[in-house]
Amino acid sequence: MSGFEFQLDAEQMAEVHKDLEGLAADMQAKAVRTGLVSAVSPVKRAAKQNVSVLTGDLRQSIGHRLLSKSARGRLGIADDRVAIVVGPTRKVNGYAQDFIAGLVETGVEPSTRTVRRNLKSHRARKRDGKWVTYSYRHPGQKAAPFLGPALSQHGDEMDTRFYQGLTRYLEKHRA
Structure with a gap:
């Protein structure tokens, strides 16, 4: 048992x-x-x-x-x-x-890209206000x-x- x-x-x-x-x-x-x-x-x-x-x-x-x-x-x-x-x-x-x-x-297709950055903390490139917009041509991949x-x-x-x-x-x- x-x-x-x-x-x-x-x-x-x-x-x-x-x-x-x-x-x-x-x-x-x-x-x-x-x-x-x-x-x-x-x-x-x-x-x-x-x-x-x-x-x-x-x-x-x-x-x-x-x-x-x-x-x-x-x-x-x-x-x-x-x-x-x-x-x-x-x-x-x-x-x-x-x-x-x-x-x-x-x-990636070649294209032109527009970037809007908040540069409030980066004083070096700050222009009229806190936003900086720039464009660049991306060659693609x-x-x-x-x-x-x-x-x-x-x-x-x-x-x-x-x-x-x-x-x-x-x-x-x-x-």
């Missing part, structure tokens, strides 16, 4: 059954997430190799992130689905790199895509890598 006894009534048994179903769903979500991560890992590696480097901050920020429930809802993905995003997901030196990644990926080519290069084998990662997870956690 174990010296350990317990009893469950019908309500408690229903709660235990519900918890066990939740555990199975949680294990299923973890398996799918592992499959997705293994499917996109070559895409992340290729994107890091393809990105143009000035300081290395953009390269350092490339990774994957699990989408939250609210983000999945905004994108029209069901709540019970697992979704990850690949790209600049981390802040580097205190700055998010996703805006920079968009500029590098798509490029050529597109240097890194995520698109990485996805097109490694997108063909994504389903096989997904199933390999999924089966590896299930074999590892087989009871």
Whole structure:
């Protein structure tokens, strides 16, 4: 005898059954997430190799992130689905790199920009009042895509890598 006894009534048994179903769903979500991560890992590696480097901050920020429930809802993905995003997901030196990644990926058109600055604290260039407006010609920037080519290069084998990662997870956690 174990010296350990317990009893469950019908309500408690229903709660235990519900918890066990939740555990199975949680294990299923973890398996799918592992499959997705293994499917996109070559895409992340290729994107890091393809990105143009000035300081290395953009390269350092490339990774994957699990989408939250609210983000999945905004994108029209069901709540019970697992979704990850690949790209600049981390802040580097205190700055998010996703805006920079968009500029590098798509490029910038040449244009004239007008800037209005509040120079109240900078007395050196203060003119009539506290605002200074000036214009300059921005030469633009050529597109240097890194995520698109990485996805097109490694997108063909994504389903096989997904199933390999999924089966590896299930074999590892087989009871």
